Amino acid sequence: MVLHTRVVTGTGGGPDKTILNSPRFLPELGYQSVCAYLHPPRDAGFDAIVQRARDWHAPLVSIPDRGPFDLSIVGKLHDACRQHRVAIWHGHDYKSNLAGLLARRRWPMKLVTTVHGWVRHTWKTPLYYAVDRWCLPRYDKVICVSTDLYQRCMRLGVSENRCVLIENAIDTNMFFRARExxxxxxxxxxxxxxxxxxxxxxxxxxxxxxxxxxxxxxxxxxxxxxxxxxxxxxxxxxxxxxxxxxxxxxxxxxxxxxxxxxxxxxxxxxxxxxxxxxxxxxxxxxxxxxxxxxxxxxxxxxxxxxxxxxxxxxxxxxxxxxxxxxxxxxxxxxxxxxxxxxxxxxxxxxxHSFANRMKKVTAVYDSVLGVATP
Structure with a gap:
């Protein structure tokens, strides 16, 4: 079982399309998954993510998150790991990455993260970047969605054998022009x-x-x-x-x-x-x-x-x-x-076929679990 983890406010962004679309492709590649979302309590925008998860048949765990220093989420995420018998934690942001390292102390599992990018538009973001800089070299595999991010992760100390470039992709059956x-x-x-x-x-x-x-x-x-x-x-x-x-x-x-x-x-x-x-x-x-x-x-x-x-x-x-x-x-x-x-x-x-991208992602899962691939 793979546990995708993501911190979000409002209606989310591009990474959520990748996360919530993944469960549809994983079973035929040998994996099941569930998506754990950390979000502010009473955030009306989160309803859009809940609806998208329903539309795309993505199992969703909702975890209220009261801010950057709310460490109670670690216990809730540990409970989700135990309930779903998680073998691979797949983080998607700085707080998910830190929570994964803490949760692994109580639940043995492999740690994978996807680096979607960093932005610096509030006083908090340099702190977030510093947390990620500490976390990423401690993960079993780090997936980067662009060459630029791959190079930055290498500069942050992620070893070459742990860093993987897998670019974003979309399901072209969902995006095609049907009218002028x-x-x-x-x-x-x-x-x-x-x-x-x-x-x-x-x-x-x-x-x-x-x-x-x-x-x-x-x-x-x-x-x-x-x-x-x-x-x-x-x-x-x-x-x-x-x-x-x-x-x-x-x-x-x-x-x-x-x-x-x-x-x-x-x-x-x-x-x-x-x-x-x-x-x-x-x-x-x-x-x-x-x-x-x-x-x-x-x-x-x-x-x-x-x-x-x-x-x-x-x-x-x-x-x-x-x-x-x-x-x-x-x-x-x-x-x-x-x-x-x-x-x-x-x-x-x-x-940029999503199906091909998921094959590359599951090859990463196989590698951290020591599964032989054809």
């Missing part, structure tokens, strides 16, 4: 303008302020564009103020969290990722799988995924002019949009 953008816009009661879409947590590292300014440039030039940013977060008020100050209230919308992104991807004429820091974001994989042409920042694992001009466009982070220029090219060139949409989908089918 105009039909999807009508279904969502959107205007007929050229729709630039973005998905992510409303936080500084996502660079949505840069994206909003880039759309502002296009609007001032007379481009008939609009922007939809899907997601929630602490930066909502600041981003709304920026939208109003640029006179974009009728062209830019903070849509909020949406559990089903398929229709939104279909409505998009272009997808923009303006992040300052990332690993290998699932939302880019999803947009490419949906044949939406992508403009993304040239950071972390993205240059390995996107070959500039071949299956997407790359720009430097924090460069409003460059982002506006790439979006302008897509706005003016339907042939470029179609080509990048097609080659983007082909890239995901060829290199």
């Amino acid at each position: 953008a105009n039909d999807a816009k009508r279904a969502l009661a959107l205007s007929g303008r050229f729709l630039i879409g973005a998905v992510g947590r409303l936080s500084p590292e996502k660079g949505f302020d840069v994206l909003i300014r880039a759309v502002g440039e296009l609007a001032r030039e007379g481009c008939d564009v609009e922007l939809a940013i899907i997601g929630d977060g602490d930066e909502r008020d600041a981003l709304m103020q920026l939208i109003r100050s640029l006179g974009l209230a009728d062209r830019a919308a903070l849509v909020g969290f949406r559990p089903d992104l398929g229709g939104w991807y279909e409505a998009m004429d272009a997808f923009a990722l303006s992040s300052r820091r990332e690993g290998l974001p699932n939302v880019v994989l999803e947009a490419m799988a949906m044949s939406v042409p992508v403009v993304a920042t040239n950071i972390a694992g993205l240059p390995k995924l996107i070959a500039n001009e071949e299956n997407g466009l790359l720009v430097e982070p924090d460069d409003v002019g460059a982002l506006a220029s790439s979006l302008r090219r897509l706005y003016n060139n339907a042939q470029l949009r179609a080509r990048l949409g097609r080659t983007g989908r082909e890239t995901i089918e060829r290199r």
Whole structure:
């Protein structure tokens, strides 16, 4: 039995798609799993994760977590290990990693973690990074979702024989375009303008302020564009103020969290990722799988995924002019949009299949348990 562990607030993010999708693929590969989620008490956003777990038939254990120093969770996680006879602990963040080391003192098991990336946008995050820096070298295997994160883990002292690169992936049977953008816009009661879409947590590292300014440039030039940013977060008020100050209230919308992104991807004429820091974001994989042409920042694992001009466009982070220029090219060139949409989908089918990713993950499980593989 594998116990996935994750600390989350609100509706979660990209890692939760990977975690909650995994139980569907593991049984045929010889493993069962359960997902233990630590979340603030009375967090209404957690209902979205509960619903996704139901939809995807992912066994879920809910553990109220009262903050960074609530060590009572260790006892609750130990109980979950004993109840489910856990053989492998699979952590997904700093607190899960620390809890795994503590729980193993009372319940013998192997420790695996996936490093999805680190962000530094509150006073607490340097502490979280320091905790992970101590934990990671003590884990049996560390899975990194991008080359950049793999290199950082090696610098943190994770030995080469314990560090594994397994990039993010998605289930292409769940993400594919079934209708044209105009039909999807009508279904969502959107205007007929050229729709630039973005998905992510409303936080500084996502660079949505840069994206909003880039759309502002296009609007001032007379481009008939609009922007939809899907997601929630602490930066909502600041981003709304920026939208109003640029006179974009009728062209830019903070849509909020949406559990089903398929229709939104279909409505998009272009997808923009303006992040300052990332690993290998699932939302880019999803947009490419949906044949939406992508403009993304040239950071972390993205240059390995996107070959500039071949299956997407790359720009430097924090460069409003460059982002506006790439979006302008897509706005003016339907042939470029179609080509990048097609080659983007082909890239995901060829290199980022979720089923293939899970085979690599279970090979890691086999290795820590000493199971011989064919």
